[in-house]
Amino acid sequence: MAAALALPATFAPRITAAIERAPRLPVVWLRGQACGGDTEAFLAAASPTVSELLLDLLSIEYHDALMTTSGEAATAARSSLGARFPDGYLAVVEGAIPTADDGMACTIGGRPFRDVVREVCDGAIATIAVGACAFDGGAPGASGGRTDAVGVTEAAPNARLISLPGCPMNVENLTATIAHYLTFSELPVTDSRHRPLFAYGGLVHNQCERRAHYEFGEFVLAWGDEGAQKGWCLYKMGCKGPEAFANCATVQYASATSWSVKAGHGCIGCTMPDFWDSMGPAHARLPSTLPFAPNITADQIGLGLVGGIAAVTAAHGAATYARELRNRVVGRRRAAAAATAGVVPAPVEGAVATLEPPAAASPGPVEPTPPEPMAAEPVAATPEPAATPKAMTTPEAEPVLEAGPSALVEPDPNEPGADEPEQPESSR
Ligand code: SF4
Numbered sequence: 226m227a228a229a230l231a232l233p234a235t236f237a238p239r240i241t242a243a244i245e246r247a248p249r250l251p252v253v254w255l256r257g258q259a260c261g262g263d264t265e266a267f268l269a270a271a272s273p274t275v276s277e278l279l280l281d282l283l284s285i286e287y288h289d290a291l292m293t294t295s296g297e298a299a300t301a302a303r304s305s306l307g308a309r310f311p312d313g314y315l316a317v318v319e320g321a322i323p324t325a326d327d328g329m330a331c332t333i334g335g336r337p338f339r340d341v342v343r344e345v346c347d348g349a350i351a352t353i354a355v356g357a358c359a360f361d362g363g364a365p366g367a368s369g370g371r372t373d374a375v376g377v378t379e380a381a382p383n384a385r386l387i388s389l390p391g392c393p394m395n396v397e398n399l400t401a402t403i404a405h406y407l408t409f410s411e412l413p414v415t416d417s418r419h420r421p422l423f424a425y426g427g428l429v430h431n432q433c434e435r436r437a438h439y440e441f442g443e444f445v446l447a448w449g450d451e452g453a454q455k456g457w458c459l460y461k462m463g464c465k466g467p468e469a470f471a472n473c474a475t476v477q478y479a480s481a482t483s484w485s486v487k488a489g490h491g492c493i494g495c496t497m498p499d500f501w502d503s504m505g506p507a508h509a510r511l512p513s514t515l516p517f518a519p520n521i522t523a524d525q526i527g528l529g530l531v532g533g534i535a536a537v538t539a540a541h542g543a544a545t546y547a548r549e550l551r552n553r554v555v556g557r558r559r560a561a562a563a564a565t566a567g568v569v570p571a572p573v574e575g576a577v578a579t580l581e582p583p584a585a586a587s588p589g590p591v592e593p594t595p596p597e598p599m600a601a602e603p604v605a606a607t608p609e610p611a612a613t614p615k616a617m618t619t620p621e622a623e624p625v626l627e628a629g630p631s632a633l634v635e636p637d638p639n640e641p642g643a644d645e646p647e648q649p650e651s652s653r
Pocket of ligand 1: 429430431433434435436437439457458459460464465466467486491492
């Protein structure tokens with residue numbers, strides 16, 4: 226458990242003592258618009274087993290598939306949570322929450338699931354959203370969905386929330402989250418989307434057993450080919466590991482037996498926001514990969530993007546200012562040339578009208594400019610004069626810049642090798 230929480234092994238005795246000492250935590254498990262995969266994952270818990278979870282750690286007070294009561298008795302059990310557990314209870318939400326048609330696409334006892342979620346989660350000491358659907362709507366909330374399904378974040382914005390996305394969630398992360406709460410009396414540190422960092426703080430790609438094949442350019446190119454049989458990297462078969470944050474590669478599923486890549490299929494990015502739309506199609510290759518960065522997190526990437534956008538905006542502003550400055554100088558030169566030749570100057574391409582009024586309408590004093598050959602030619606037909614290197618440098622500076630300081634020193638004819646041509650670097 227300490228390893229699952231990314232804690233040193235020295236924490237193991239403390240976690241064990243806390244779990245043994247703590248009273249069983251009352252849990253209300255709600256299920257909405259979903260396939261039931263997260264309940265399946267819960268029933269396959271291995272460390273601890275589901276029986277240990279149910280008998281030692283948790284007291285499942287409400288779960289429509291696991292409790293023996295049903296109908297009005299079950300509804301009454303759920304409605305009396307606050308009175309029965311004054312010290313609080315833990316809410317677990319599985320599945321998306323429909324909002325279209327006043328939430329009537331999914332109801333419990335005739336009430337919209339949305340209202341039940343809000344009522345139960347607002348009264349809980351903490352809410353754990355398990356699976357991609359409870360995270361942000363998942364498949365029911367993807368484009369084309371007709372129920373306007375959302376996750377717990379939207380449906381119950383006042384809930385004290387931990388999200389464990391995935392399709393399904395990894396039950397080891399659920400038990401680790403509960404163990405963390407029982408041990409430290411607080412929820413684990415999360416990213417901005419309520420995902421605990423101990424589970425979602427690193428890229429799948431950086432923990433993947435096939436990473437060495439990626440580095441060596443050894444890829445599966447077709448299902449069942451030689452690379453597939455040798456266990457090579459699935460990047461070219463659409464693996465989303467380089468952009469997905471999760472600990473699937475290290476914790477794995479089904480008693481740490483396997484996970485998607487180990488089974489021969491690429492990661493589908495199911496722990497990421499809006500993954501059905503943003504990570505699909507499942508077998509489409511990613512357009513690019515992130516650089517090797519084992520410790521980077523989703524929030525750090527977001528901050529990097531914000532910084533990059535700010536830098537690009539600043540550069541664009543500087544370039545715009547420089548262009549307008551250049552237009553102003555060119556416009557003045559043309560106005561001076563036109564005054565000399567007695568013609569109306571042509572407008573400068575890209576110039577802002579308010580920056581440079583026409584010379585004919587503003588015959589006031591203009592800056593003196595050095596005489597240039599273009600002054601004798603029609604302005605409209607003359608290409609814009611470019612500054613010559615001579616105009617950019619001083620006569621004194623030219624010899625130094627072209628020949629370098631050594632050219633100013635008289636060579637000593639008696640010095641050995643003074644009359645020999647200098648050898649190229651490579652032949653020395
Ligand atoms: Fe593993 Fe996928 Fe990354 Fe390849 S691309 S190393 S299979 S996570």
